[in-house]
Amino acid sequence: MLSFRHLGVKLTLLYSGLFAAAMLAIGVSVAFAPATALPWLFGAIALVGLATVAIGSWLLARSLTRPITALDEAARKLERGEEAHVEIASYAEIARLAERFNTMAGGMKERERRIRQLAMHDPESALQNRRSFEAAMALQARNATGMAIAAVGIDRFHHVRNAIGYQMAGEVVKTLGGRLKDICGAARVSRLSADTLGVILPAREDAALLALGANILRxxxxxxxxxxxxxxxxxxxxxxxxxDAATPGDMITQASVAIDQARAANRRVGLFDAAAYGDPRRNLALMSELRAAMSNGDAYLAHQPKYDLRTGKISGVEALMRWRHPQRGMISPDIFITMAEDTGHVRRVTEWVLARAIAEQANMRAAGHDLPVSVNVSGRLLGETAFADKALAMIANAEASICFEITETAVIDNAALAFATIARCGEAGVGISIDDYGSGLSSLSYLKQIRAQELKIDKTFVLSAAESGRDALLIKSTIDLAHSLGMKVTAEGVETRQTLALLASMGCDVAQGYLIGKPMPMADIIAMLNAPAQKLPFAAGAMRA
Incomplete structure (x- = not known):
């Protein structure tokens, strides 16, 4: 049986054990409390480290990609043709790359500037070129109510350049361009072609534009x-x-044509004449129709007689091409021959005329009249040896009596080759006649060198010879000059008996004109030749009657 004393001891022991256990438990908990917080601490430190690494990586990547992005954007600007420059203040390698990029961009910009300079300026004279001129015209057309342009053509520029050299010729053009700028102030001045300068003028009436052109010329x-x-x-x-319909290119073409029109009219300043110029597209179609006409008979030869003032007989004929268009009627030779020269068809036309002249001369010879036939030869053909070869072969094969009529100025473009061709013709028995003498630039030097048998005085002098003592004096001096050089003289444009008698008194050899006879078919020429000389209306006996 348990006594209270024993129970107290047990309770005391129990209490003491519990207290010790409690105290032990409390000490362990307190001892392990710091270790329990370590995972959270390590987790926090890890999170802070990751954030630091992330932020540092982002900042590093940003510091690296920003200059690369700037380089990329600059490259895109260069691709678009814009100016580009990169500023890099850090990272030596990238900075060097950016520096090289900037150097490349600067070089490309300079090359582009030079390319634009070459594209918009004439390198020989340093003046702006046609492309720049057209751009300025287009801009002014949008910003103004109207405008005009003047093309200043240097006469015989190619001959001047050959005489003084290309470098000095370029200086001449540059000087003239400077003068134009001084005269016209702020107006755009450009070099349109080798021998032509252009200047933009304000829109004015025709008379005012001609006055302005005359002032520039002076x-x-x-x-x-x-x-x-x-x-x-x-x-x-x-x-x-x-x-309204003219583009800048059209206006430049028209101004250039106006130069040719002014020269043809012996003027120094001229306005573009649209009516005289016609429609180039229609003219091109007309050349196709001309080729067809030479095949189908719409094109034919008419022959104008030449009257010998000494013998009183017809001494030869000139073959003249005529074209009767089925819709447009008779087309002037001034139109289709000039067009043939401008479009490169003149050789084909001339060879056709020569072939027809040879055939019709054979008909005249068969009728008992062996007279020479004159054929006009373009100055452009005198420099073509292939034409000379073919033409002389055609004449030799037919044993024809042919005379080539050339203008004195035809030999100017290539004098050496032209003289050689003329010499070949003389050796082959083909006569040479200098046509339209006095109508252009007459040169005694060329007249002396051309081995011709005939000189034809231009009709502009002959038509007024009976009324103008000055023209009569020029005709008389020309006749004496030609005779001294061993050439006979033919006067063109004889339309009155008074003129015919005057020419005969001056010693002229041959007369040609409407008084003698208009261009006519070969059948009518043969009939005229068959008629007695005294029956001709222009014969000496008929005139005395």
């Missing part, structure tokens, strides 16, 4: 001094006004 048409040399330069000005 101030620009003085000798050009290059170093110690003074070079005489003659210019012709063509003016074109803006129209």
């Amino acid at each position: 101030r620009i048409d003085v000798p050009v001094r290059i170093g110690h040399d003074a070079i005489d330069v003659i210019v012709t000005i063509g003016i074109a006004r803006q129209t």
